Amino acid sequence: MGRIFILDLDGRSYRCRFCNTPLALADHVLSRSFNCSQGSAYLFSNVVNVTLGPQEERSMMSGLHTVEDVHCCCCGQILGWKYVFAHDKSETYKEGKFVLERWTIVDDVAEDLNLDARAGSSDTENA
Numbered sequence: 001m002g003r004i005f006i007l008d009l010d011g012r013s014y015r016c017r018f019c020n021t022p023l024a025l026a027d028h029v030l031s032r033s034f035n036c037s038q039g040s041a042y043l044f045s046n047v048v049n050v051t052l053g054p055q056e057e058r059s060m061m062s063g064l065h066t067v068e069d070v071h072c073c074c075c076g077q078i079l080g081w082k083y084v085f086a087h088d089k090s091e092t093y094k095e096g097k098f099v100l101e102r103w104t105i106v107d108d109v110a111e112d113l114n115l116d117a118r119a120g121s122s123d124t125e126n127a
């Protein structure tokens with residue numbers, strides 16, 4: 001029992017830095033200009049393979065929000081939070097959206113660049 005079902009994502013995606021579980025599609029990024037205590041963060045319309053913590057009230061730069069912590073369902077790492085309710089009317093567009101802290105996620109684009117670099121260094125065998 002307890003086997004975790006991992007959804008795979010088709011397309012450019014962001015993965016957990018710690019266990020490589022796919023978390024969100026690049027197409028679902030709404031904003032890359034968010035900030036959190038650890039640095040930059042991304043706002044997503046949808047994420048997968050996460051579990052949510054209990055609701056709590058949190059005071060942020062943009063006002064008081066009801067949020068839930070977002071954990072990776074595989075390794076349990078806290079990745080960010082979900083906006084459940086915004087007390088300030090100008091912030092309600094964030095309700096139901098997810099914030100993932102940039103340092104906790106890696107994207108597939110960076111991995112592609114690494115593959116290219118390795119393919120270009122294969123002609124040094126006769127040294």
Ligand SMILES: [Zn+2]
Pocket residue numbers: 016017018019020021072073074075076077
């Ligand atoms: Zn993880």
